[in-house]
Amino acid sequence: xxxxxxxxxxxxxxxxxxxxxxxxxxxxxxxxxxxxxxxxxxxxxxxxxxxxxxxxxxxxxxxxxxxxxxxxxxxxxxxxxxxxxxxxxxxxxxxxxxxxxxxxxxxxxxxxxxxxxxxxxxxxxxxxxxxxxxxxxxxxxxxxxxxxxxxxxxxxxxxxxxxxxxxxxxxxxxxxxxxxxxxxxxxxxxxxxxxxxxxxxxxxxxxxxxxxxxxxxxxxxxxxxxxxxxxxxxxxxxxxxxxxxxxxxxxxxxxxxxxxxxxxxxxxxxxxxxxxxxxxxxxxxxxxxxxxxxxxxx
DNA sequence: TCGCAGGTGGTCG
DNA sequence: CGACCACCTGCG
Numbered sequence: 001x002x003x004x005x006x007x008x009x010x011x012x013x014x015x016x017x018x019x020x021x022x023x024x025x026x027x028x029x030x031x032x033x034x035x036x037x038x039x040x041x042x043x044x045x046x047x048x049x050x051x052x053x054x055x056x057x058x059x060x061x062x063x064x065x066x067x068x069x070x071x072x073x074x075x076x077x078x079x080x081x082x083x084x085x086x087x088x089x090x091x092x093x094x095x096x097x098x099x100x101x102x103x104x105x106x107x108x109x110x111x112x113x114x115x116x117x118x119x120x121x122x123x124x125x126x127x128x129x130x131x132x133x134x135x136x137x138x139x140x141x142x143x144x145x146x147x148x149x150x151x152x153x154x155x156x157x158x159x160x161x162x163x164x165x166x167x168x169x170x171x172x173x174x175x176x177x178x179x180x181x182x183x184x185x186x187x188x189x190x191x192x193x194x195x196x197x198x199x200x201x202x203x204x205x206x207x208x209x210x211x212x213x214x215x216x217x218x219x220x221x222x223x224x225x226x227x228x229x230x231x232x233x234x235x236x237x238x239x240x241x242x243x244x245x246x247x248x249x250x251x252x253x254x255x256x257x258x259x260x261x262x263x264x265x266x267x268x269x270x271x272x273x274x275x276x277x278x279x280x281x282x283x284x285x286x287x288x289x290x291x292x293x294x295x296x297x298x
Numbered sequence: 299t300c301g302c303a304g305g306t307g308g309t310c311g
Numbered sequence: 312c313g314a315c316c317a318c319c320t321g322c323g
Contacts, residue, residue: 132304195318197318
């Protein structure tokens with residue numbers, strides 16, 4: 001069970017619950033012991049974060065342990081995991097700059113002080129956020145797992161580990177590559193229960209094969225099934241476009257509540273975010289999103 | 299039962 | 312352009 005692992009000491013500005021729970025990813029599960037198991041980078045791993053100083057909220061330094069569940073070489077993959085968690089970026093600087101913008105943002109930053117914006121695989125991000133549209137999180141997760149199970153590549157695991165993953169609702173499989181998906185039909189995808197989104201996924205796979213993988217927001221937006229919101233999420237979470245400020249129903253709510261916008265005024269919100277947050281828009285979006293989701297849970 | 303959930307594409311005025 | 316509206320599905 002406990003495979004090879006790496007530890008990184010003195011990691012700052014990281015809270016796995018906030019990072020995996022702020023809506024940017026769908027294949028991570030929190031275990032009863034507080035660690036997180038997930039599938040990313042075509043690997044199955046467990047991550048644990050233990051604060052190393054007095055627990056003064058999120059953001060303080062701690063020790064990160066990443067354990068391979070699939071027999072993969074986590075040491076060799078060390079840089080890839082650090083990059084995935086965006087650990088090469090100075091979030092102290094990001095948070096400092098945003099906190100100085102206005103007191104409401106400072107409050108949101110404090111609430112989500114351990115959020116990091118993951119650098120996820122672009123194609124997986126495209127699939128995930130196309131599925132996410134007009135949908136709810138439990139069903140999004142189910143669709144993603146069923147899609148991986150139906151058409152993805154198997155990640156080799158021992159029996160016990162595989163059973164444990166399945167118990168968490170995770171299929172030990174990658175998401176299908178464009179080549180595989182492009183060869184499928186809506187009928188093939190029926191067991192995934194994507195609803196009308198099935199044709200978007202197929203169209204996107206074919207468009208990617210034809211035009212190459214998108215490398216910018218505009219190229220993502222040109223895909224069938226990606227409007228401004230979905231393309232914004234893909235640009236932010238899959239392309240590292242940190243200025244991207246995707247606006248969904250929750251962002252409309254929080255922008256109305258915090259800044260007094262009319263909830264229908266999406267264009268006003270976009271312009272406001274661009275002017276006020278600039279290249280930090282993506283971080284601002286995550287702090288605000290986490291802020292409103294947390295508050296509405298209570 | 300019916301509206302809603304991380305919207306988009308299509309159609310009108 | 313901006314304002315509708317249909318759309319798969321599962322849950323409260």
